[in-house]
Amino acid sequence: MKHIKNWRFSFLIIYLLLFVTLLFPSSALAREAEVEDTVGQGETLDQSLVMYGREVVMDGVINGDLLAVGNRVTINGDINGSLVVIGQNVNLNGTITGSSYIGALNMIMGPEANAARDLYFIGASLETQDGSSIDRDLHAVSLEADLSGTVGQEVDTLVGPVHLIQILYDYMLDQGWLSQPLKFDFPWFQRGFERQAIPGLAFGLPTFQNFMFHTANSASYSEFRDQSSKQAGTIDVERLKQWAVPLLRNLVALLILGLLVLWLLPAQLSFAGEQVRKNPWRSLLTGLLVFVIGWFAALLALLIILALAIFFYWASLPNLGFLTGTIGLSTLGIALSIFWLDIVFFSKIVVAFLCGSLFFKRFLPKYAHRRIWPFLAGVIVYALLASIPYLGWLVAVIVTFLGLGAIWKLSSMRKQPEAQVAEDSPVEEDMPEASATTEA
Known part of the structure; x- marks a missing residue:
């Protein structure tokens, strides 16, 4: 019986490896990938790279895709490909020509950072400093955000779900739907919303989905805030x-x-x-x-x-x-x-x-x-x-x-x-x- 179970598990592992192999494009497989923790300034690598370590630093140029895993990940160089990062603290100061997929506790996009395509982020804190840019879309899920950069197209985000629940409870309390108040007053969540650039609307209540950065065609924060406060008294029944x-x-x-x-x-x-x-x-x-x-x-x-x-x-x-x-x-x-x-x-x-x-x-x-x-x-x-x-x-x-x-x-x-x-x-x-x- 044990032999049969081991054979079944080996069979599953082989097919999983085959499936993962088929997921990678042929262009990525054709290039040899190496594992390092540091790429020095002035160094150029014409291949995909896997960087792993407690502190990962990339100051050079990579003509390929980069996978970085570490406690602290710093990207100061240029990546002519896609970027995948898993870490606790991520600092992005370079240029990425492909899409970026980042999962981190804290992420900071410096003033010289540029993402030529889409950027996907999930974590606790997201900060895009003035001067940073995302040429296409931003998709983010974060507990707090300080967004001062620019985005070329759409911004699709969910920031601070606890604060959204608090707003919903306050509205239900004002309407008399609740017999006693149920409030969530967490200052560590509130801090991120006070710094948020532009809020959006969902169900007629102020949230942080589908908002736009400060661009030439976007409304100012004060105008959008007035519009949000006027519509906060009604619920969008269709969206509900x-x-x-x-x-x-x-x-x-x-x-x-x-x-x-x-x-x-x-x-x-x-x-x-x-x-x-x-x-x-x-x-x-x-x-x-x-x-x-x-x-x-x-x-x-x-x-x-x-x-x-x-x-x-x-x-x-x-x-x-x-x-x-x-x-x-x-x-x-x-x-x-x-x-x-x-x-x-x-x-x-x-x-x-x-x-x-x-x-x-x-x-x-x-x-x-x-x-x-x-x-x-x-x-x-x-x-x-x-x-x-x-x-x-x-x-x-x-x-x-x-x-x-x-x-x-x-x-x-x-x-x-x-x-x-x-x-x-x-x-x-x-x-x-x-x-x-x-x-x-």
Whole structure:
């Protein structure tokens, strides 16, 4: 049994490596990539480069793509290609002719920095100093921003979601929709909004999506602020519907399917959630492998079924060819439907139930043994998080991979007696009751 599992895991790894290899363009593969932590001033490299270290400094010229990973990353030179950075503090002072993808705690674009194409950023703090420029679009998700540079085309950002929630609560309080005030007053979030250049509008309330930098054709900050204050008293019903309707559809679907799973397969649901809790990174990697290889396996199965059906027709066996095609395609359709349900719904249900259970065991142990309340709380919180612009897709992707990994682990355990699968979860769920009895 162990040999079979190792063979299956090796098979998944090989196909994942093949998939990642196919993702890279041939021009990037044709050039040899090296790993360094420093490129000196005046040094020119005609190849793609991977830079890794505690402190990464690039002062030269790279005629290719650059991947930089480090605690502190400083880019003072020019990059004739795309830039990918993962670090804690990132300082960008050079020119990038391609697109830039940056994930960092803090990022500063210096006065001489220029991004010739799009710039994508996700992190805690984003600062573009006066003189910096982005020739095309800026896409950013940040808790605070100090934006003084220029952007040639569109700016699509989400800055300070906590402050947006505070504004929404204040409006609901003014309208009398809440019986008591619920406010979020965090000065470390407010600091970023006070420095923000130009706010935008969503639902008729001031937010920070789709705003424009100070350019020749943009309005001044004071004029835009007056316009925002006038429209802050009304809600854009159409935009509110565009946000609320998909949220409710997703929530209803998760509740219906989740309640069925909770009723029919409670032990399996608890077991899958425990796999995510015990081995989150393994579940995440396994879910990624299952997601990637699942579609390749479906395509391969489709080609095999069609090839067999055509072969039997060619061999003057039309009945056998028809039977092969009908049964094979029907079976493949059912398998794909189950796989799609796992991706879209069941993976989310597993993680939502786990998060709800952990919350109730930590803060409300009296109700933790009742599966329904942790499930409802987890699903509702997930649906709200998944509806947040720009952050929602990231939450959905992570939850999907975690849930898929747990479901794969559960499916591999189905070969064992079902009693063994059901043994683990009820014991854990009855623990709060046992502890309560002991205390009494």
